[in-house]
Amino acid sequence: MSLTITLIRGLPGSGKSTLAKTLPGVHLEADMFFVNPQGEYQFRPELIKQAHQWCQEQSDYWLSQGCDIVVSNTFVRQWEMAFYRKLAKKYRATLNILVCREQYSNVHGVDEKTIAKMRRQWQEHPKNKFTK
Numbered sequence: 001m002s003l004t005i006t007l008i009r010g011l012p013g014s015g016k017s018t019l020a021k022t023l024p025g026v027h028l029e030a031d032m033f034f035v036n037p038q039g040e041y042q043f044r045p046e047l048i049k050q051a052h053q054w055c056q057e058q059s060d061y062w063l064s065q066g067c068d069i070v071v072s073n074t075f076v077r078q079w080e081m082a083f084y085r086k087l088a089k090k091y092r093a094t095l096n097i098l099v100c101r102e103q104y105s106n107v108h109g110v111d112e113k114t115i116a117k118m119r120r121q122w123q124e125h126p127k128n129k130f131t132k
Contacts, residue, residue: 008071009075
């Protein structure tokens with residue numbers, strides 16, 4: 001049985017989490033790290049590196065259990081997907097990269113200045129919006 005890793009990238013408010021919930025596989029995102037036991041989102045910017053580390057560890061764990069994963073993070077720069085590309089090789093998994101470009105209000109309250117900066121830093125994939 002072949003495993004699948006689906007990465008969903010896009011700016012805050014682009015519909016990543018909404019799309020991820022419709023796809024088969026374990027849904028993971030760094031923002032889940034900031035949800036407390038009561039289910040409340042409490043972002044702490046000083047812990048963003050740990051949040052991404054947690055997401056990567058969870059991804060490796062679920063793949064090791066034979067589960068497909070769907071990871072929805074911003075993935076603004078190409079290097080931010082490098083870990084997941086390595087995971088795909090490690091598990092001989094099919095890697096799909098989807099891009100969300102919609103503009104909804106973002107549920108995590110990311111300010112417009114930060115989103116504008118992310119938009120300027122955005123790196124397209126050479127094969128554009130879908131890659132295998």
